[in-house]
Amino acid sequence: MKVVGFTFIRNAIKYDYPVTEAIRSILPLCSEVVVAVGNSDDNTLELIRQIDQNKIRIIQTVWDDSLRTGGSVLAEETNKAFAEVTTDADWAFYIQGDEVIHEKYLPSIQAAMERWKSDKRVDGLLFNYLHFFGSYDYVGDAYNWYRREIRIVRSSKNIYSYKDAQGFRKDDNKKLRVKLVDAWVYHYGWVRPPKIMQQKHYDTRKFYRDDEWIAQNLSKQEEFDYSTIHSLARFTGTHPKLMQERINRINWKFDRDPSYNRLKPKDRFRRIVEKLTGYRIFEYKNYKII
Numbered sequence: 001m002k003v004v005g006f007t008f009i010r011n012a013i014k015y016d017y018p019v020t021e022a023i024r025s026i027l028p029l030c031s032e033v034v035v036a037v038g039n040s041d042d043n044t045l046e047l048i049r050q051i052d053q054n055k056i057r058i059i060q061t062v063w064d065d066s067l068r069t070g071g072s073v074l075a076e077e078t079n080k081a082f083a084e085v086t087t088d089a090d091w092a093f094y095i096q097g098d099e100v101i102h103e104k105y106l107p108s109i110q111a112a113m114e115r116w117k118s119d120k121r122v123d124g125l126l127f128n129y130l131h132f133f134g135s136y137d138y139v140g141d142a143y144n145w146y147r148r149e150i151r152i153v154r155s156s157k158n159i160y161s162y163k164d165a166q167g168f169r170k171d172d173n174k175k176l177r178v179k180l181v182d183a184w185v186y187h188y189g190w191v192r193p194p195k196i197m198q199q200k201h202y203d204t205r206k207f208y209r210d211d212e213w214i215a216q217n218l219s220k221q222e223e224f225d226y227s228t229i230h231s232l233a234r235f236t237g238t239h240p241k242l243m244q245e246r247i248n249r250i251n252w253k254f255d256r257d258p259s260y261n262r263l264k265p266k267d268r269f270r271r272i273v274e275k276l277t278g279y280r281i282f283e284y285k286n287y288k289i290i
Contacts, residue, residue: 005030013044020051023056071164078165079160093152128184129149146166158171192224
């Protein structure tokens with residue numbers, strides 16, 4: 001079975017992306033990982049070159065900064081990397097620069113790829129998500145976080161990155177048919193030093209909005225206000241070993257009482273229903289589980 005990884009990155013050092021941990025976390029399952037390195041203001045290219053010269057294939061790209069709607073530039077960069085995945089690959093493993101796979105899930109991911117490799121009804125594999133927020137001790141559990149997303153797809157030219165690169169579609173905007181994998185993606189996009197988090201949050205809004213909207217709606221405060229989160233749960237598990245050095249370097253404090261939340265009445269009702277039935281009502285699904 002041949003598996004090729006792919007991802008994209010820009011300004012990894014400037015915005016403190018755990019991209020080396022992200023790429024290394026899928027390397028054991030991949031024959032190579034294609035990395036689209038965008039034009040950066042820092043030494044991102046050198047950072048990626050230091051990972052594994054035998055298994056990393058870099059393509060250098062230039063982001064179209066005129067794309068200011070819906071985060072479409074992120075999908076465009078994803079597609080540049082995906083286009084470089086060889087067609088003889090059985091699977092293409094996508095990872096974003098702030099996502100890490102725990103080593104404990106590698107066997108189950110391997111088994112799922114083997115199991116569904118020959119079943120052409122299956123377009124991709126679906127992963128559960130943990131969204132860390134504020135620190136490595138808390139995860140977001142409000143309903144604005146996506147619960148699952150596709151991270152392994154067929155190496156098919158009919159498949160493409162969708163909207164702002166959250167997931168994938170095929171042909172003429174059809175949802176992919178997927179199998180759920182017994183594995184979780186650890187998403188660390190909202191765990192950064194408050195000053196870096198504020199700058200990253202402000203700058204990435206340019207992928208979605210024009211300058212006038214940003215000037216009217218976003219604060220230029222020095223540090224990101226982590227207290228605005230709607231609902232958090234304390235994380236009691238273990239982090240990937242690859243993340244341990246980064247976790248040890250944390251230099252800011254964040255604490256939160258998980259019993260306090262700002263859930264809207266609609267979401268409080270959804271939570272009650274989910275606890276009683278196990279079913280999440282009104283959930284957006286960018287896929288079809290088969």
